[in-house]
Amino acid sequence: MFKYLKQLTSLVAMVAVLFTFTTESMAAKKSKTLKNTIKKGFVKCGVSQGLAGFSFADNAGNWTGVDVDVCRAVAAAVLGDANKVKFTPLSAKERFTALTAGQIDVLARNTTWTLTRDADLNLTFVGVNFYDGQGFMVRKDSGMKSTDDFKSGMSVCTNIGTTTELNLADFMAAKGLEYKLVGFEKADEARDTYGAGRCDAYTTDKSGLAAQRTVLPNPDDHIVLPETISKEPLGPVVRQGDAVWEDIVRWSLNVMIEAEEYGVTSANADSMKTSNNPSIKKITGAEPGMGEKLGLDNDWSLRIIKQVGNYGESYKRNIQDTGILPGTRGPNALWTKGGILYVPPLR
């Protein structure tokens, strides 16, 4: 017996260590990103370098936009305060490497969900917060009324390294047109070069065209052509491999859309707690259980709605009231109201 004491003690020690590790992992949901976020006290959010309506900083450094609101929803859910977000403006070049390298934990930068990005870059798209499409902007006095008026030899300004560039190449090839691509890294430069007359057309997502048109010297001199040449589902992105964090971001966005579907707003969220509707009870946290499955406390969804608002409120305040796309929401309305926003239920 004494002979084997040494081996026995090491065996017992090993088992004890293993036990503590497993119980620890069974108790808390395993997510390095969640743990680090709570430890740091803020959500690391990657946004654009300034796109009105999506992520835009005013002179005082306050960020607003529908992408900004996604990050603020995550902060409200995880940390209790929607303002506990650190925004990092990123160019199209840096956005994915910043995410994979860990500089940011959520990328909310009007990024299109494509197969290549999903599979090739080790990222996960957790939803769509804006259904968009690519379009063209031309000068009104050019007389062009649609993309059928395009002729070989024209020059087009755009951003490089985006789906825009690839769609443009495909579109022009399908039409059999030769064109000159003037590609910049920054959207501002592309827009200004088009405005100066160097390019005959400017192409990017239609929401971007609307936003950039407001910045041009004479917005009324430019029109957006009616054709939409591609699908651009824009949504938030996280790193692949952290399933808990993915779920948290995904359902933070989903609950905003669910809340609008059931009429829960930032104003009436508290009073809606007394509702009899079981879906509303889950959304407001009156019926417990949803937060625990995500590793969060019970009031996570209530905080999102109270501090950030539901999807409709966010859309209205950032995109309609600012004059970027003041009309109907198009595909970005609820499925019950003629759009295609249809998220899985909170259950």
Added chain:
Amino acid sequence: MKKIVPQIITLLLIILVFAFFTFNANVNMSNRGMEFGYGFLKRAASFDIQFSLIEYSRESTYGRAYLVGLLNTLLVAFSGIIFATFLGLIFGIARLSKNLLINKFAAFYVEFFRNLPLLLQLFFWYYAALRILPLPHETNGFYNFYMTIKSLYTPSLIWENLDVFLYLLGFSIILIFIINNYFKKIQENKGKQYPILLISLIILFIIPSFAFIFGISSIDIEYPVYKQLSKTSGTFIGGLAIPPEFIALFLALSLYTGTFIAENVRAGIEGISKGQKEAAASSGLTQKQILNLVVLPQALRIIIPPTTNQYLNLTKNSSLAAAIAYPDIVLVFAGTALMQTGRAIEIVSITMATYLSISLAISAFMNYYNKKVAITEK
């Protein structure tokens, strides 16, 4: 033994550092599920490039896109080097002129373009100077040269049977070399001088023109023709279209680097002591001979090494093309291709290796040239 040990230790240390970083990158990349490999170069690029010296379409591979970017970089670098050298020589010698106006004008050029940051000058040329050019339909051009905001449209040459002309050209160059050496040998042995330059020029012009005289090769000129694209815009089809991105980069690089070369030239020529020129003059050499045989060989020895530096600077500075949409290797490969594929390490390593090779090639050639033209002390 004592000498070898520290060398071995240093070598081991370098290997260790290199291995650590490689291992670190490997572990982190596999943790994130990222793969490493250069196979992506065979995939289709799916994007277009505005300006290319070789055939390229969106179905070409990333490898071909890399080549296009490389050729564009070399094009702007070499044309910039040539023009900068030209400016440097002129303004460097002008600074030494006794004419006050020429002297001060050259001084102004050097001080002005040397002291402003290159990026600023580039932005000026692209976003300010070339923006005020007229639209294609608003200009009448100058003898079929149309300078517009969209491009500089020039007539281009169309060759037929170009290879015959090139063979004759090559043959005449070889002939010139042989004759030059032969005449130089005669001059050294017997002291007899022959008009070598004149004979060389005659050969250079007569022999290749045989290709045209006998109707084998021919040149045709293609003129740019206006084509309307919409009610308010148009373009020119045919001929050569030089984009303003290239022009702005070329001007900014040449004007900026030309100042440094001008100062090098001035330093080289001033560095020759007056005694050399006086002794040469008193030996009975003409002014031209003094310049060619006494001043320049010594001055070039001083001018060439720092000028090599400037050539390398110009080549590396051409990477600023990324700021103005000129499709050089940084914008096309380390920009667009990197964003589309996400392969940062592979792409940046290739780009770095490319710039390193170009710079090493330029400095190797300049060192060879320096040895050839500089005077060797006996």
